Amino acid sequence: MNSEADEDWQRPGPTPEQRRLDVYTGLAAAVLALFSLTLARSAGAFLLGPPPSGPEQIFWTVAVTLPLIWRRRFPAAVTLVVSVAFIAAQARSAPETQIASWALFAALYTLGAWGRDRRLSRRLRIGVIATMFLWLGIYYATTYTTIPADAFARAVGPVPPLLAAMVNGVLVNGLYFGFAYFFGETAWLAARRQHEVQARAEELRRSQAEVREHAVVGERVRIARELHDVVAHHVSVMGVQASAARRVFDKDPVKARAALSAIEETARTAVDELRRMLGLLRARDGGPERENQPGPAGIDQVEALVERAREAGLRATLGVYGDPGPLPESVSQAAYRVVQEAVTNALKHAAGATALDVRIRYLAQEVEVDVTDDGRATGPANADGLGLVGMRERVATHGGALEIGPRAGGGWRVRARFPLPLPVGRPA
Known part of the structure; x- marks a missing residue:
């Protein structure tokens, strides 16, 4: 101490x-x-x-x-x-x-x-x-x-009687006062240690409360990010389909019905994803409810995003390069969400966009997703928008790199790289 x-x-x-x-x-x-x-x-x-x-x-x-x-x-x-x-x-x-x-x-x-x-x-x-x-x-x-002269008449020890009496008195008093001093110090030190234990326990309680608070805030941010990704994407697709159905409703009923069917399917998909998220929030870790929930969307479901973009009227293509291998679930989900947000932005904010190109590249030590369109932005990118913030957070969480901005030849590009731990099923 x-x-x-x-x-x-x-x-x-x-x-x-x-x-x-x-x-x-x-x-x-x-x-x-x-x-x-x-x-x-x-x-x-x-x-x-x-x-x-x-x-x-x-x-x-x-x-x-x-x-x-x-x-x-x-x-x-x-x-x-x-x-x-x-x-x-x-x-x-x-x-x-x-x-x-x-x-x-x-x-x-x-x-x-x-x-x-x-x-x-x-x-x-x-x-x-x-x-x-x-x-x-x-x-x-x-x-x-x-x-008295006869006070030590019965003394038989080797030490002079008077000296023995004096030494005995000093010894007894020494023990008496020594114990009083020692026990007092010991009691004070015990109180001091108890105070330290209580102070550390209180500090630990405060630290745990802060950790819980940070965890709650982090969970709220995660939920907000997931809700934004799910709702914004599907609502944007439904908005585009509804606009298309309105324009051709009288001229081409077949196309209008196809657009309405796409809206119905998109709405059903959105509801399913929201139900999955709510189920994960309600379920306990490792509980049967959680086990029955479908897994989160991953990079293998990007084809569905591209298909919905086609249904919305874009010439959407998907290219996969390299040797696809198993990815960590968190990386796969983050890559999927980046593509989803990029597709959503192309539908919402890129005026005159007619083509969308999605590319997934499996490299030696990273996976890259690259989404480009040929539209023009309807306004400056909002750096504080939930979508861009969400993409940055997802990429930063995995130590990756994110590029967002206009292309030299026109249009918009979103490219994200996610480093992969070795081994991941591919040669380095």
Whole structure:
């Protein structure tokens, strides 16, 4: 963990429930300490020397324990108050030391676990611990001359009795304060890690929400593109056929009926494609409904587009060059949609167009579709039109290249190249 981040992070303050628990803990500690004081006085256990008056004993007992009711709200202040009261109580020979020692331990631990300013918390704890050891040294120095001559009469160990007693006192206090410091740091680090986990979980939730939003937007764009390709093409063909039927309705009923039949067939095809799209939207991935849906239109169905262009009155031709091989489904569908959009534009926007030439070239590492007509554009190409945007997106998705514009000899050209992964069933 980054130490600079550790210093900057501040643990949030205690919750109302934790504050209430601290109040109960401080009151319970004070009551228990008063009970311990009563037992010590009843047993005459005045280990630190002649005790002060009864009210003073009660005062020091309460002064050491009761501040714990604010331990998590003001950990630094509570630690200072408890430490000063603890030393003062021992200096005055207050008999209650057991609960007071635990109160000091709790104050030091809480400062380590809840101190908002880490530098201040660390320095204050080290200062309190150093002061306690200083007080222990002063206590040993001032009580050395009062030790009875027979205090170590039963000593049998190899270490001098007085030295053994002093080392034992230092060892016990070292473990006592060491554990208070260690457990406080551990609790703070645990809170820090929990905060990081929660922050990362929240970041992950936001990221997932963004991914879902992008997926929804992408799906909407895909649906819009598919709807445009399907509806625009078939409606354009029906419009051309309807215009032709109107012009020859009285002069040549046979041609009019043929045009109306073409409109009917085109409408049925459009409805079938729309039904397929809606079925794919409703079906779950891998579900039986999806499995029963026909596959998307591919490059092998370009002949149908050319035939509809013929029915609309154009001299449409289709040429396939190279060795046709299996294409990835996405590439095949994208190539089909590009041809479909180019044919639609020729029907809608190319004034005076009489011929349409569609060519599919299977090259070594790419497939190319080339659609040309001999009409003239009725206006400048709309670069932001849905059709052109859709073609660009489809080609760009596969890393291909798209050329759209007028031909030198007149007319309009749409040419798209789609790179193919190797192998695709053809030699490189």
